[in-house]
Amino acid sequence: MELYAKTVQELVEKAGEDKILFYDDIYPYYTEEDLEFNKILKDLEKAGIEVYETEEEYDEIVLSQTQFLDLVVGDKEPDELDLSKLEVEEIEEEVLGQIMSTYTARVDDPVKMYLKDIGQIPLLTADEEVELAKKISFGREAKEQLEYMRQEGALSPSDELELQRVIDEAEYAKHKLVEANYRLVVHMAKKFDKGSVQFMDLIQEGNLGLMRAADKFEYERGFKFSTYATWWIRQGIARSIADTGRTIRIPVHMNETINKMGRIQRQLTQELGREPLDEEIGKEMGITADKVQYIKRISREPMSLENPVGEEEDSSLADFISDPNAITPEDHMIDEALITALNEALETLTDREEKVLRMRYGLLDGRNYTLEEVGKEFGVTRERIRQIESKALRKLRAPSRQNKLKEVYNNKRR
Template sequence: MSSGQKKSAQSPSFQQDAPAEVNAVVKTAVKPHMKAKKPQRPSARAKIEHKTIGAAGKPGSQPGSQKVVNATVKTPEIQDTEEPGTAMGAAEWNEIEIEDPAEILEDPAIALELTEDPVRLYLKEIGQINLLDADAEFRLAARIEACVRVNSVRQHVRPSPGKEKHYRALFTALLSELTTSWRRLQEDTERIGLIECPDFALTLAEAQLLRHSWQSDEPSYLRNHLDHALWGKDPVWEGLVRQAFTVFICMYLLPERVSNALFEYVIQHDTIPDMAWLRRRLPDEKALETEVEGVFNRAEEANQTLIRANLRLVVSIAKRYLGRGISFLDLIQEGNLGLLRAVTKFDSTRGFKFSTYATWWIRQSISRYIAEHARTIRIPVHLFEAITRILRVQRSLVQELGREPTLEELALESDIISPEDAAAIKMARFTNQPLEGEMQRRWSWATLKVQRILQSAEEPISLERPVGDEESSQLGDFIEDDEALEPMDAAAREMLREQVQNALAALSERERQVLELRFGLIDGKDHTLEEVSRYFNVTRERIRQIEAKALRKLRHPTRSRFLKEYLG
């Protein structure tokens, strides 16, 4: 083992009623690991007696041992299309206060939304769930990751027929991964030189105590040992953290029989044993199957705990999206779906809290739902995001300029036009220099696109919308019809129709029908001689003769003088 294993770092005593020997081992890491003073090594008699830890370490015993943190989560101001990548300790944060659901119920805007008792009961119940600190989230994430690791190893492990059973092959692969990852971790920490290698015995103690409970009043030894300013910023450091986390997960998956023997061996020999020694300590196939079932059960419990502890975060975020056409209950439901997605995607080795990471997924889920369902006419998600960005730029320019910005100014400040073109256009405007043709064309295109995006953001209005205090009229009653005739023209057309009908009354039935079909006096559609002849089942020539005779009658002065007044 490296010299760093002889130095102590902060490590938790997970349960106050754990064996005195274990507490003595674990509490040697309470003092900061950067101090030069070496703590005394644990005695060789120290063992992880899990059975004596008792039921006090089980998650359902006393929730009071869980540390309650300040109800404020820091979230970066990010676009809905970005992946969160900012670690803890970074600058430029906006604070989202996780409000007490009892206070949310007093909000008048929400009180109007909540008319059903089950919703009020839901908010009151989640208000009784304590929030999690970063160490508790780290431990819960480790339980979930252990289940993922088991499934991953099972896909790649194929026991030899007749030689090795399935679960024994699985744990043999995990033991091999533990020894390999530990040696790589020793080499990496020595090569990087920023910190010393974590203490194997203390890490093993924390991993095995995690099997019985994730609740603790003490900080995580491994997480605090790896806590560094480079965490979340440097890929090399993240690789080191991931290597240490792999070792921790493999230790957590060890059966109690193996972990006890391994702990005692490390204390006595100051190094880890070989694979043959570890394989001989594995229990039988039935016991290993029980171990795997326990891993799955604890992972499911950790998953539910992580979700329940962040339901208040969902409510606090959903409250910010009220007034956008979606009910508060639907916003909470979609936020919960985003929370479920965050649990499956969370990577504790990246250095930020789960609540910080989940905020992005919750906002993303709610924003997508609003884009899909809040409007009568659906807007595509990518266009909805473009509208959001342009409106944000518009608000910023209003504060900066003290007036509403023009479309050209919005195009320059948005990401529709490239930063190089925007800088060149601003310089040309500042110096009153003309723009080249291609640059002017790109600017005009960007301006037109901004205009179209803002037009698509306008809300449709129903023509049946009530108007007035008494709501006796509708909006459609006050909208001009461009295709409607003027009153004088409509009256003249009606009088002309009456005169034509009077003139046609002097004709025979056959003559009147022929003229009505030929000139479209009934349906407004003219018909050919061929069509009219088929209708009357006569020849075209006969129809032409009937038409000519009827027109001669209409041209008689006694009839035509009434129609001449309407001509040009």
């Protein structure tokens, strides 16, 4: 545990003031089979560290507000080309209405009720959005000031009351900003609704991303909240699918690696005109062929043993899968013959000799009794039992008794 805690602490320090790490920063601390990777990610998240697979993912998907705008816009106003590259969508009220009517017409009752509820929430005007964002910003500042004044011991009751009022107003403003954009989450969830995860679960994960966006949004940058929130919603939904969309869960970091390998495999297939070799895929990904095979194995989708097979579908897949531990009819017959031959050989001994051997070698009830336990059964010493056992074994080794046992035993070993 001390080594693990030290590892997490080193990673936190490595993240620095930016509080950002990439998978390449973490890989040296674990092996691919190590089950602690997800635990490391969770502990880093608790420490406020953002972890991304690659720098490209960080740049293109989940940028902080400042870096997001600086990268796309710089000192200029955003033009259509910049926004088209970002694939950020402006969702108008009419479009949202169409989405709502589509889903209301075809989904089950819980979703209908949810869509009906959020459909009654009015959309915000640009001015209202800015006003709410200002209150959220004031709330962040008030929270920092409140903590600072408490630490310094300079917090008067009136100051605390006023700062808490600003914080409460910020929480309410955040709630209003989030609920006004619930329909944006529905729109994003629709794009990811492929059946692997329940639609309402997608919406829930998207709403978590929406709330995260509200925490980080800075209205001063000039973009609409929906433009910024789109990225956080998409990330929340996509990661939820990666985390829960499979029958057998695959860690998020491996799911992203699987997707990357799939893209490279398709690209190489187009370039080479054939299926690429594991070595060729590994070369493009910077990993070994063995690692490629490992990724392929864990990416396989499980199949149900109850899947119907055949034209009439009267059989299941389980009917055609052999059990490597099952006893074949031939082995079963040999086992029966060996038991019969052994019983016949034991029956040629005296009753006491037979019972001693059966108790000593588990032929009575499956348990091997000690010399002392057998001695108590017969009321004699353990040494006497040892003598009886030795004499009985010598009798069984006689050719007249041994030949039949040898024949059956040798057949079993073939």
